[in-house]
Amino acid sequence: MIPKFNGLEFGIVVGMFAVVTVIGFLATRWRRGASLASVEEWGLGGRRFGTWVTWFLLGGDLYTAYTFVAVPALLFGTGAAGFFAVPYTIVVFPLVMFVAARMWSVCHENGYATAADFVRGRHGSAILALLVAITGIVATMPYIALQLTGIRAVIETMGIGGDWPLWLAFIVLAAYTFFSGLRAPALVAFVKDILIYVMVLVAVIYIPYKLGGYDVIFHGASSALAAKGYGTLLSGSQYLGYTTLALGSALALFLYPHAVTGVLAARSRDVVKKNMSLLPAYSLMLGFIALLGYMALAAHVKPVGGTAAKPDTTTTVPVLFNTMFPHWFAGIAFGAIVIGALVPAAIMAIAAANTFARDIYKPYFRPTASDREEGLVSQIVSVILKLGAVAVIVSLKLTFALEFQLIGGVIVIQILPAVVLGLYTRWFHRWALAVGWLVGMGLSVYMLYVTKSLTANHFGGASFALSTWGFHTKLTIWTGLVGVAVNLIVAAVLTPLLAWLPKGRDETTPDDYLEAEAPPIPA
């Protein structure tokens, strides 16, 4: 089925995109310091964001458009297991509250802009810092690409063919982010989040009203899922997979460079801590968005795009909106999803570019680079990353990219021992951490390689079937958790064994981890 093009819908989406573009360029002037030409100013907004800006920035950053289309698509396809996104975004905040606060303090005191900066200073190891930097960049790149699938789902649903809208959207995004840096997505995030909240509020009241209530929705979903062998409750063999996926994803989330950037851009330690109790508001929104998948089942929605045999399930929510809402509101909702993809894509590209400039370019290519040069490298790399993401997404098959994102979390969690444990202790030897990383990463990639899915023989997802290793069980476990456990064990065993090797110099002091406030803004 090819969806019908609607001029009003298209006009509203284009109009919203234009407004956001103007805001993006105006952001250059917003609370700017002496000059934008440094990683500090361009890439961290001068570390001056207060409670509300940080809330919008982190919310816009962590709850991406991909989440809005992929999570309901998961419930649409596999039922209760897809709801893991809710416990995931609940447990992340108590887990990271004090970790993020310590991270903010030590980075603020020592001028660190990335996790790799911190690792270099804390463990006195250039190799370990390089491993952390590469891990972050590699895990982020497919995540940027995935934001495009959110935009593409909307474009397909609106009945527009071709890849030109993706190119256009990202070229414009790259242009204003080049000039405004982190200030652009921070300002645009206000617009994005207000639109998304409105969209969700209307959707969770209006759609159940039209369908006849949540009773009808859950019954309809239940019978539709039963036909596929799934249900609206977990089966006993899904418990371990559900829990480890939620816990592991939560542990991985704040290790991504874009999450670190969002935390470090805050003005004070208290701003970071306070946000951990304010950010769950987004989780509530996500929980209701997830249920849109069941509403789509109850409404007998047929995803579009892809091939006739295997339609693009990420279009589930856009198609639901198209069938349920009048065109003008569907247009607003589509615009919200598109803007919701631009904000995180911009922050991810900035964070990965900062990491490249600070932790790869400067130490390995130009040790004498000035702040200005470092900032410029970061600006240029952020453009390359965005356009590279479009090139990857238009040339690779979609399903391939989705699997890469699942792999992102498994990869990024391998820096947990060096970064998170490093915030609390220097007991671990730098070489033990490096070898632990190598073994954990190697094992994880191997486990991912042997994981099959319905459509692929390798890299078929991040849920590892324990039967692969000869256990007589249907249980699955999140691959990253196994990898990081082995990583930790190796690091702990090797630390005493490598005591004869020199320890790295720690340039931080215990007081650095407790520093509370940024100095006042110079007039």
Next chain:
Amino acid sequence: MNGEPQPRRTNRLVLLLLLVPLVAVLVPWIYNRSGPSIGGMPFFYWWQLLWIAGVAVCIGIVYRATRGSR
């Protein structure tokens, strides 16, 4: 009642509040059932959605108890 140790001990106990939401949503044995449902929504769903408010309250209390402390 005099000075240092007393407030610090209170702070430590408050931190246990952070564990409550972890247990509540990471142990599916607690909530993987359909009843009692609210407004047609099975227990599995409203229990986990409710804990979003729960986690915000728990962290809010911990934040107030540790605000400005080093």
